[in-house]
Amino acid sequence: MTDLPPDLAPATVVVAAGRPPRSPGAPINPPIELSSTYAAHPATGPDGVALNLGYGRASNATWAAFEAAVGTLEGGDALCFASGMAAISAALTVLPADGPLVAPLTPYNTSGALIGEVEAAGREIRRVDVEDTVAVIAALHGARAIWLESPTNPLMQVADLPVIIAEAAARGVVVVVDNTFATPLVQQPLALGADIVVHSATKYLSGHSDLLMGVTVTRAGTPDAAPDRWYAALLAHRTRHGAIAGPFEAWLALRGIRTLHVRHERACANAAELARRLGEHPSVSRVRYPGWGAMLAIEVAGSALDAERVASACQVWLGATSLGGVESLIERRRRYPGESVLVPESLLRLSVGIEDVEDLWRDLDHALRA
Ligand SMILES: *Cc1c(COP(=O)(O)O)cnc(C)c1O
Numbered sequence: 001m002t003d004l005p006p007d008l009a010p011a012t013v014v015v016a017a018g019r020p021p022r023s024p025g026a027p028i029n030p031p032i033e034l035s036s037t038y039a040a041h042p043a044t045g046p047d048g049v050a051l052n053l054g055y056g057r058a059s060n061a062t063w064a065a066f067e068a069a070v071g072t073l074e075g076g077d078a079l080c081f082a083s084g085m086a087a088i089s090a091a092l093t094v095l096p097a098d099g100p101l102v103a104p105l106t107p108y109n110t111s112g113a114l115i116g117e118v119e120a121a122g123r124e125i126r127r128v129d130v131e132d133t134v135a136v137i138a139a140l141h142g143a144r145a146i147w148l149e150s151p152t153n154p155l156m157q158v159a160d161l162p163v164i165i166a167e168a169a170a171r172g173v174v175v176v177v178d179n180t181f182a183t184p185l186v187q188q189p190l191a192l193g194a195d196i197v198v199h200s201a202t203k204y205l206s207g208h209s210d211l212l213m214g215v216t217v218t219r220a221g222t223p224d225a226a227p228d229r230w231y232a233a234l235l236a237h238r239t240r241h242g243a244i245a246g247p248f249e250a251w252l253a254l255r256g257i258r259t260l261h262v263r264h265e266r267a268c269a270n271a272a273e274l275a276r277r278l279g280e281h282p283s284v285s286r287v288r289y290p291g292w293g294a295m296l297a298i299e300v301a302g303s304a305l306d307a308e309r310v311a312s313a314c315q316v317w318l319g320a321t322s323l324g325g326v327e328s329l330i331e332r333r334r335r336y337p338g339e340s341v342l343v344p345e346s347l348l349r350l351s352v353g354i355e356d357v358e359d360l361w362r363d364l365d366h367a368l369r370a
Contacts, residue, residue: 001018001019001020001021002021002022008072010184010261011261011262013069013072013073014073014257017068017073018065018066018067018068020065029254030061030062030064030251030254031062032251033060033062035060036055037055038054038055038056058239060244063247065250065251066201066253066257067215070217073184073185073188074184074188074217075188075220076190076197076218076228077217077219077220077227079217079218079231079234079238080213080214080244080245080250081213081216081238082212082213082243082245083214084198084200084201084214085110085200085214086214087200087215087216088110088111088198088214089243090216090241090243091176091196091198091234092114092115092147092176093237094233094234094237095145095176096174097123098144099124099142099143099145100123100125100139101115101123101124101126101143101145102128102140102173103126103128104127104128104147104152105127105128105129105130106155106340106343107147107149107153108149108152108178108180109153109336109338109339109340111149111178112338129157130149130150131159133160136159137163137167140167140171140173141171144173145173145174145176146164146173146174146175148161148189149177149178150187151181151182151290151295153181153295153323154333154339154343155288155297155343156288156295156296156297161187161194162192165193175189175193175195176194176195176196177196178198178199178200180200180204181203183204185264190217190218195219195230196217196230197216197217198214198215198217199214199216199217200213200214201215202322202324203323204294204323204324205253205257205324206252206256207259207260208256208325209322209325211253213245213250216234218234264294267294269357270352270354271293271294271296271350272289272291274350274357274360274364275289277361277365278296278298278364281365283300283301283302283310283368284298284300285300286298294324294352295351295352296350297333297347297350298348299348300347300348300368301346304332306346307346307347307348308335310367310370311331311332313366313370314330314364316355316360316362317329317330317350317360317363317364317367326353328350328351328352328360329351330348330350330364331348332348332349333347333348333349334347
């Protein structure tokens with residue numbers, strides 16, 4: 001990988017990170033490395049033991065390029081996984097298992113289901129309203145780890161990450177943050193003291209709704225020190241459990257992240273304008289928007305069926321699940337039986353894309369009035 005000057009702005013990092021070394025005639029993009037195995041290195045370890053595994057379940061050059069880009073953005077070392085849930089499952093598994101886990105009342109629903117499995121296996125889960133900082137800090141007492149998501153999916157609750165992470169770190173509580181909704185362009189939890197950041201790279205990082213991938217990011221190791229313990233544990237988990245990304249997906253994700261900054265800028269500008277207008281719409285009883293980012297949720301003044309009708313009346317907004325792509329998506333979350341009952345029936349989650357904002361507004365306004 002080519003070395004970059006330090007302290008580049010994120011808009012430059014997404015373009016420049018993860019490129020092959022600049023040797024004359026070399027390609028500027030990494031190859032899609034399709035190889036399950038690698039020619040053996042000379043065995044240089046003690047007793048003639050090979051130090052490098054040289055196998056496609058352990059490492060891949062195309063993964064490494066994408067990991068370099070995400071790692072630089074988050075300020076740590078990244079590992080890519082087969083999906084966001086594979087990364088989340090790995091992170092949950094490597095956490096110390098011997099004490100209470102603090103978790104949001106309404107995390108992303110599949111993360112919630114997985115945390116429920118951990119609970120069924122005997123672990124104490126302390127569920128907290130992540131916006132109630134006092135309650136979160138109280139729950140940290142005697143806890144081993146805290147799982148955070150901010151903003152939460154889909155209630156758009158924002159946790160006071162600087163305060164909560166500092167309080168957790170002071171008590172030796174391990175901190176994991178799902179940074180999918182915010183992206184590293186908005187917040188970098190490792191710099192605040194978090195131990196593990198997880199992403200569904202399916203969403204903003206890749207940005208085109210054409211692949212599934214996940215990432216973990218942990219504190220950067222230094223060449224002269226032992227690798228970060230969470231990095232080592234997550235790498236071992238990925239290699240043993242085998243939830244690895246395909247090289248083609250990793251290549252597409254790297255191609256997608258090249259435009260993360262401009263996509264995000266446009267999507268956030270669109271979201272801010274739509275949130276403002278939706279706040280004055282007679283058919284909308286509540287807008288949930290943190291004041292930044294490209295995700296928002298609205299509550300339709302009416303029933304679940306009315307909200308369904310709004311989603312299906314849209315012609316530009318796509319009625320589909322997922323988020324973080326170039327196209328605007330709209331979805332009533334309670335259509336899923338697994339969604340929390342704390343999510344209102346008439347709540348529509350909006351992933352704002354990069355289309356013309358007037359087209360998005362006209363479409364939504366028309367659907368809301370119909
Ligand atoms: C989508 C999502 C996930 C799961 O990621 P997959 O790539 O679908 O496995 C996890 N967390 C959040 C916040 C998400 O939005």
